[in-house]
Amino acid sequence: MQEADDNIYNCDDKDLGGMLQRLFDEGHTEVEVMHPTDGPVIVTKSDFKKHLANIEKVKNMSPADRVTENARLRNVKKRKQIRFRTELVNAPVHKVDLDGGKFGIDADGNELDVAGMTFVSVKDYPKGTDLKTGEVGCFIDTAEIREPMRITAEE
Numbered sequence: 251m252q253e254a255d256d257n258i259y260n261c262d263d264k265d266l267g268g269m270l271q272r273l274f275d276e277g278h279t280e281v282e283v284m285h286p287t288d289g290p291v292i293v294t295k296s297d298f299k300k301h302l303a304n305i306e307k308v309k310n311m312s313p314a315d316r317v318t319e320n321a322r323l324r325n326v327k328k329r330k331q332i333r334f335r336t337e338l339v340n341a342p343v344h345k346v347d348l349d350g351g352k353f354g355i356d357a358d359g360n361e362l363d364v365a366g367m368t369f370v371s372v373k374d375y376p377k378g379t380d381l382k383t384g385e386v387g388c389f390i391d392t393a394e395i396r397e398p399m400r401i402t403a404e405e
């Protein structure tokens with residue numbers, strides 16, 4: 251276990267359950283864990299108990315129920331990808347002066363509201379996404395509350 255911040259713990263997947271169990275046994279009511287794609291995620295003791303119950307339920311699931319559940323999860327993932335692509339196509343494009351060191355300010359001098367958003371470079375876009383001329387990436391809200399902002403380099 252490595253501490254990245256006083257309250258954020260980074261841990262590989264195989265040790266995560268044991269680490270969370272130990273922290274909750276020590277009296278913590280919630281733990282902030284760094285998720286690889288969603289960023290910092292707060293895990294409460296009740297959420298952890300629900301997760302353990304779901305794991306136990308999956309272990310005891312019949313093969314037919316398992317096929318149904320896997321199909322449902324694939325459908326959820328596909329819907330999320332479709333929603334992301336649709337939002338990315340409709341996202342506003344902002345020109346930014348990358349050489350001037352003003353990454354949070356567009357070419358017109360307006361400050362971009364990117365607080366709490368994650369930068370995704372074009373190489374991490376889903377396959378088939380049409381790129382704008384000079385596009386370097388976009389800012390996305392992992393909670394999917396705000397729409398993405400596409401960033402292009404100022405010419």
